Structure formats: structure tokens, C-alpha cells
Amino acid sequence: MTDFSQSLALIAAEELLTVVGLVLLLCAAWMGDKASRLISIVAVAALVACAFIAAPALCGGLMGPERVAFSGQYTADAFSAFAKLLIYASGIASLIVAPRFFGRVGAMRAEYPILVLFAVLGMNMMVSATDFLSLYIGLELNSLAAYVLASFLRTDERSAEAGLKYFVLGALASGIILFGMSLTYGFTGSTNFAAVALAMDGTLATGALVGLIFVLAGLAFKISAVPFHMWTPDVYEGAPTPVTTFFATAPKVAALALTMRVALGAFGTQVDAWQQIVIFVSLASIVVGALGAIGQSNIKRLLAYSSINNVGFLLIGLAAATQEGASAMLVYLAIYVAMSVAGFVVVLMLRDAEGRPVEAIADMAGLSRTRPALAWALAAVMFSLAGIPPLFGFWGKFVVFQAAVNADLVALAAIGIAASVIGAFYYLKVVKIVFFDEPANVVAEGSESGVDALAHKVVLLIASLFISPLGYLLTPWLGDLADKAAAALYFVG
Numbered sequence: 001m002t003d004f005s006q007s008l009a010l011i012a013a014e015e016l017l018t019v020v021g022l023v024l025l026l027c028a029a030w031m032g033d034k035a036s037r038l039i040s041i042v043a044v045a046a047l048v049a050c051a052f053i054a055a056p057a058l059c060g061g062l063m064g065p066e067r068v069a070f071s072g073q074y075t076a077d078a079f080s081a082f083a084k085l086l087i088y089a090s091g092i093a094s095l096i097v098a099p100r101f102f103g104r105v106g107a108m109r110a111e112y113p114i115l116v117l118f119a120v121l122g123m124n125m126m127v128s129a130t131d132f133l134s135l136y137i138g139l140e141l142n143s144l145a146a147y148v149l150a151s152f153l154r155t156d157e158r159s160a161e162a163g164l165k166y167f168v169l170g171a172l173a174s175g176i177i178l179f180g181m182s183l184t185y186g187f188t189g190s191t192n193f194a195a196v197a198l199a200m201d202g203t204l205a206t207g208a209l210v211g212l213i214f215v216l217a218g219l220a221f222k223i224s225a226v227p228f229h230m231w232t233p234d235v236y237e238g239a240p241t242p243v244t245t246f247f248a249t250a251p252k253v254a255a256l257a258l259t260m261r262v263a264l265g266a267f268g269t270q271v272d273a274w275q276q277i278v279i280f281v282s283l284a285s286i287v288v289g290a291l292g293a294i295g296q297s298n299i300k301r302l303l304a305y306s307s308i309n310n311v312g313f314l315l316i317g318l319a320a321a322t323q324e325g326a327s328a329m330l331v332y333l334a335i336y337v338a339m340s341v342a343g344f345v346v347v348l349m350l351r352d353a354e355g356r357p358v359e360a361i362a363d364m365a366g367l368s369r370t371r372p373a374l375a376w377a378l379a380a381v382m383f384s385l386a387g388i389p390p391l392f393g394f395w396g397k398f399v400v401f402q403a404a405v406n407a408d409l410v411a412l413a414a415i416g417i418a419a420s421v422i423g424a425f426y427y428l429k430v431v432k433i434v435f436f437d438e439p440a441n442v443v444a445e446g447s448e449s450g451v452d453a454l455a456h457k458v459v460l461l462i463a464s465l466f467i468s469p470l471g472y473l474l475t476p477w478l479g480d481l482a483d484k485a486a487a488a489l490y491f492v493g
Contacts, residue, residue, distance in 0.1 A: 007069035010076040013050040013084070017121040020046040021114055028110035036110040037099060043113035044095050047120065051088045057081040061484035072192045073134040074125070082330055082485035083127040083257035086337050090249035091120045093341045093459050097348055098242035100452035104355060107153055107240075115152075116246065119145035123254035130265065132181045132191040135258065139177070139222070143170050146251060150239045162238025169231045173221035180214025183207055184266075193266040201269040212267055216277060219262065222255035225315065226284035229308045233292070236304035241357065244300060245344035248307055249337045256314060256333060260326060263318060264489060271321045278319045279412055283419070285312030290422035294429075298359050302426065303343055306385055309423050310336055316416055317400045320407035326486035328403040331478055332396035335384075335467065339393055342463035343381040346374055349456055361430060366439025377464050379431050384467040386427040387420055392471030399479075 008015070024039050057067070058081035067077045095113050102108035118141060125138025147170065151163020185191050187208035188199035200208060221228035236244050267274055289309030296302040314336070317329035350358040350367075358364065368375035384393030397420065404413040465471075 006066075007074070010067065010069040011074065013053045014121060014124050016046060016050060016053070017117055017124065021117040021121065024110075024114050024117070028114060031110070033108065033110050036108050036112070039110045040095050040099060040113040043117050044092050046117065047088045047092050047095075050120075050124075051085055054081040054084045054088070058085065058481055058485065061487065063488035067488075068130070070134075072194065073131045074128050075130045076128055078488035079257070079261070079485040080124075080128040082481060083253055083333075084124055086253045086334060087120055087123050087127070087250045090246065090253065090337055090341065091116055093345075093463075094242055094246035094250070096455045096459055097245060097345055100456065101240060101242050101348055101357075103452070105153070107155075109152070112149070112152060115145045115149050119149065119246075120250065123250060126254045127257040127261070129258065129261065130193045132184070132193075132196075132266075135262070136174075136178065136181065139258070140174065142251060142254065143174065146170075146247065149243045149246065150235055152243060153240050156238075156240075158238035159240060160238075162235045165231055165238075166235045169221065173218045173228070175218075176214050176221070177218030180211045180216075180218060183211030184215065185211075187211065193261070196266045197269045200267065204270050204273055209273055212270065212273055213277065215262060216259075216274060219255065219259045220281055223252065223259060223311050224304075224308055225281045225311050226288045226308065229285070229288065232308060233296075233301045233304040236307075237298055237300045237359075241300070241344060241348050245341060245348070248303065248340040248344060252307065252311075252340075253333055253337060256311070256329070260318060260329065260489065264321065264326060275319055275321055278315055279409075282312045282315035282319055283412070283415060285309065285315065286416060286419045287312075287422070290419060290426070293423070293426040296426070297361055299347055299361050299364070299430070300344075300359055302361065302430070303340070303347075306423075306427075307340070310385070313397055313400055313416060313420070316404050316409075316412060319412060320403045320409060322403060322407050323483075323486045323490050324406060325400075325403040326489055327479070327482040328399040330482040330485055331399050334478060334482075335392055335396040335471070338463045338466040338471075339381055339384050342377060342460055342467060343385070345456055345460045345463065346378045346381065349374055349460070361433055363440050364430070365433050365437035367434045369439055375434050377460055378434060380464055380467060382427040382431050386424040388424065390469040390472075392467045392469070395472065395475060 122142030129135035153159035224232040293305035317325040384391035387397040
């Protein structure tokens with residue numbers, strides 16, 4: 001174990017986020033909303049600095065006892081570094097696209113980037129937690145910030161409703177996790193993941209099994225997996241679109257990384273106890289997400305069901321319970337973040353003639369004639385989410401299915417491939433409306449100018465290039481980083 005000074009060195013990113021967040025909070029109190037743009041710039045700079053802190057641990061594939069801090073409470077290894085880099089990228093994108101959206105409705109507040117920073121701080125703790133106590137602290141820090149972000153538009157009934165639903169159901173999920181943690185502690189005598197895994201090696205007591213089930217049930221809510229998914233469409237639709245962009249990416253990465261750490265670490269010696277649960281949740285999420293999206297008329301709700309569907313595919317990698325499966329999940333997560341960012345940035349850029357946001361799918365009819373660049377970007381996102389080659393989304397599904405087949409879960413992979421055909425329908429429906437329906441005369445051509453508009457275009461361009469066929473050029477590099485991260489996960493476990 002490292003001593004206290006070494007532990008402080010390992011949490012440099014968390015210290016930076018804490019100090020910057022508190023200083024910016026004071027600036028917001030003293031300077032008011034007029035400083036919101038400056039605070040956003042500083043917040044982005046802080047996240048970029050955190051990315052530079054995390055990158056060496058990932059590139060070097062760092063793992064081992066010297067990466068463990070505070071007597072096993074926290075681990076700064078290559079796995080957590082991979083997840084953190086995705087979280088930072090998602091946070092930066094959410095901060096960059098926010099000013100233009102909130103500026104249109106006069107609701108840009110200095111608190112927005114600060115809340116994002118504190119949410120990211122909580123997610124950092126989540127992905128590095130190797131103890132149930134540090135896990136819960138990170139989870140709640142992220143959740144409390146997320147509840148406020150969901151209801152950020154105080155005068156918007158949809159936003160207020162989204163925040164309330166998220167808060168009530170999130171509190172329920174936290175209670176479920178706490179109950180599961182208490183049972184796990186009672187039957188193993190420890191909250192440390194390594195100690196829990198050692199205590200569970202062998203015959204599993206009924207109480208410990210119940211604790212395992214409750215912990216996984218609470219985490220299923222956090223990743224919006226079936227049957228704990230019903231909050232997702234309402235929160236995605238009601239929350240401000242930049243916040244939805246954030247919810248669809250960073251917290252999803254953190255929650256899935258946390259689930260991997262718990263399942264393969266704390267419960268890694270009892271794979272048979274949770275594998276069947278994960279298989280059921282995976283298939284249910286794929287099917288329910290696909291079927292639920294078919295009848296949606298709002299693009300944000302459709303993307304919410306799409307996220308449920310994609311979580312199902314991601315869990316196939318977890319069900320494999322192998323290092324290859326963990327690596328495949330991380331590759332898929334990286335691609336999924338880019339797809340989600342691109343999709344929601346397109347939604348942010350859609351405005352009618354009066355400058356109001358366009359969310360109804362029917363109102364996007366004829367987009368290819370009024371805004372061809374946006375139409376092609378949206379088509380790329382839809383095809384990639386559907387896993388249609390040569391878009392990069394295909395590669396994410398391919399590596400996950402390959403890991404399942406190599407783990408002798410051929411039936412699971414076959415059902416997942418068959419169910420992905422259902423999902424292709426609603427993705428192609430959006431493309432059909434955008435390219436082949438008669439123009440709805442709703443989406444305005446408009447001339448986009450200014451720094452904020454340029455920021456939208458830059459974020460969309462980067463994300464679109466990543467999910468395009470050019471993304472395949474990154475597969476050796478991305479696969480190598482994911483392998484290093486997965487190896488560190490299994491080392492700690």
C-alpha cells in the first residue's frame with residue numbers, strides 16, 4: 001500500500017477538480033451570471049488538464065499495488081484512466097455546446113459548468129473506487145449534481161419534472177444499492193472489493209447472494225438497463241439538450257465502468273451467481289430498447305431508447321466475464337460516446353424559422369434539402385448506432401459479439417445479432433424521413449455564425465469523423481488501450 005503522500009499524488013485529478021470547482025463556485029457567487037462564459041472556459045481547461053494527468057496511466061498500462069491509494073479505497077490504474085478520459089471528453093463536449101443553447105432562452109447560469117465539474121469529480125471516484133464506501137460517495141456526488149442539472153431550466157415544466165423524477169427514482173436506486181452493500185458487508189465482513197471477492201470464493205451464502213442481486217439491481221438503474229429503465233426517456237426528453245448530451249455519455253461511462261469493477265472485481269469469484277442475471281438484463285434491454293423506440297415521435301426519446309438498447313449490447317461483453325469481454329466493452333463505450341455526442345449536437349443545431357428547438361422527428365422531414373450537412377451527419381449517427389458497416393458503430397458490436405462467442409455464449413451472441421435487426425428499423429425510419437419525405441417547412445436553413453455556432457460545428461465534425469469509416473484507422477490503437485485497461489481491471493480484481 002502507498003503512504004498518505006503517495007495517495008495524494010494518485011488523486012491529483014480529483015484534487016484539481018475540487019479546488020477549481022470550489023473557486024469557481026465563489027466566483028459565481030461574487031460575479032454572477034455575467035462570468036458564466038469565463039467559468040465555462042476555466043472548467044474546460046480543468047478537464048483538459050485532468051485528461052493530461054490520466055493519459056500516462058493508460059498509455060503505460062499502469063497497474064499494481066503502487067496504484068492503490070488510501071488503504072484500498074481508491075485505485076488509479078489504466079482501467080480507471082480509460083474511463084476518465086471518456087468522461088472528460090464527454091464533459092468538455094457538454095460544456096462547449098451549452099452556452100448557445102442556454103443563451104437563446106436566457107438561462108445560461110454560472111452554476112452549469114460548476115455542476116458539471118462536481119458531477120465529473122463524482123464519476124472519477126466511481127470508476128476508481130475499489131471499496132463500497134468510496135463507491136457510494138462518488139455515486140452520490142455525481143447523482144446530486146445530476147439531479148440539479150436535469151432541472152436546470154427552472155421555468156420549464158418538462159425540465160422540473162425530469163429533475164423530480166430523476167431525484168425520486170435515483171434515491172430509490174441508491175437505497176437499493178445501500179441495502180445490497182450492507183448485506184454484502186454483513187456476510188463477508190468487509191467493504192473492500194478484494195476482500196469481498198476472497199470471502200465469496202467458494203460456497204455463496206444466501207444472504208450474500210441477495211446482497212449481490214441488490215447491488216446489481218441498483219447499478220442497473222444507473223446504467224438505465226431493463227427493467228430499471230423507465231426514467232430514461234422522460235429525463236432525456238425533459239432535461240435541457242446539453243444536459244441530455246452529458247447524461248447520455250459521461251454518467252453512462254462511469255456507471256458501466258463501475259458495474260464492471262463491481263462484477264469482475266468484488267463479485268469476480270462468483271461469476272455463475274451473476275452471469276445469468278446479466279444475460280437476462282442484456283437481452284431484455286436490447287429488445288425493450290428497440291421496441292420502445294419504434295413508436296417514438298420525439299428524437300430525444302428515441303435516442304433514450306437507443307441508449308437502453310446499446311446498454312444491452314454492452315452488457316453482452318460483461319456477460320462473457322473475460323478480459324476480452326471487458327476490453328470489447330471499453331472499445332464499444334468509446335465509440336458509443338462519439339455517436340451520442342454527434343447525435344445530440346445535431347439535435348442542438350436544429351431550429352425552426354423562429355429559432356425554437358426542433359425535437360419532433362416529423363419536423364425533420366426534408367432536412368437533406370435545407371441543411372444537407374446536418375442531414376448527412378444525422379444519417380451517419382443513425383447508421384452507426386444501427387451497427388451498419390462501414391460506419392464505426394459496427395466495430396463496437398462486432399468486438400462484443402466476438403468476445404461472447406469466444407466465451408462460449410454463442411446463443412447470446414446470435415440472439416443479440418438477431419435483435420439488432422429490430423433496432424435498424426427505427427434508425428432507418430429517421431433517415432427515411434430526413435432524406436425522402438416532403439419538406440415540413442419547419443427546419444430553417446439559417447446562416448450559422450459566431451463562436452458558439454463554430455464550437456457546435458467543430459464538436460460535430462470531430463465526433464462524425466470518429467464514427468465514420470476513418471475510425472477504423474484507430475482500431476489497433478484503441479484496441480491496445482482497451483486491452484491495457486482490461487488487464488489492469490483483472491489485475492486489481
